[in-house]
Amino acid sequence: MYHPEGNTGLSADNMKEQRRFNQEFYDSKAWKKVSRLYMASRNYVCERCGGVAVICHHKQYLTPANINNPDITLSFDNLECLCKDCHNKEHFMKNNKAVLDENGNMIGVKESAAMQDYRQAVKSLERITGKEDEQ
Numbered sequence: 488m489y490h491p492e493g494n495t496g497l498s499a500d501n502m503k504e505q506r507r508f509n510q511e512f513y514d515s516k517a518w519k520k521v522s523r524l525y526m527a528s529r530n531y532v533c534e535r536c537g538g539v540a541v542i543c544h545h546k547q548y549l550t551p552a553n554i555n556n557p558d559i560t561l562s563f564d565n566l567e568c569l570c571k572d573c574h575n576k577e578h579f580m581k582n583n584k585a586v587l588d589e590n591g592n593m594i595g596v597k598e599s600a601a602m603q604d605y606r607q608a609v610k611s612l613e614r615i616t617g618k619e620d621e622q
């Protein structure tokens with residue numbers, strides 16, 4: 488049975504594969520263009536708190552199943568212009584797991600695939616805003 492809200496059931500290998508797909512996508516000209524256009528259309532204002540937006544978030548997270556679907560990856564309807572804090576919350580709160588020691592103390596955070604996605608998006612955006620060498 489399909490549980491859309493449940494565990495994705497991705498193996499470690501699949502997750503690695505997904506990150507590779509995501510990286511290719513974030514490096515694509517189409518994404519750089521669309522994300523920049525979208526951010527500009529929102530005047531780089533965070534859609535959640537009104538702060539300074541630095542990242543273009545996919546409301547429906549990218550997966551190997553939708554990475555080639557421009558209706559998901561490049562549609563303004565699926566994008567959200569967010570500041571670092573709001574984007575962090577989106578991915579951290581929903582997906583990361585606290586790592587506890589045997590006494591129940593939090594000793595770290597196990598990052599989710601979504602958090603990896605977030606880091607890639609930040610990296611790619613830094614590249615976008617860092618230089619303007621596109622024709």
Ligand SMILES: [Zn+2]
Binds near residue numbers: 533537570572
């Ligand atoms: Zn915000």
Ligand SMILES: [Zn+2]
Binds near residue numbers: 605
């Ligand atoms: Zn995001």
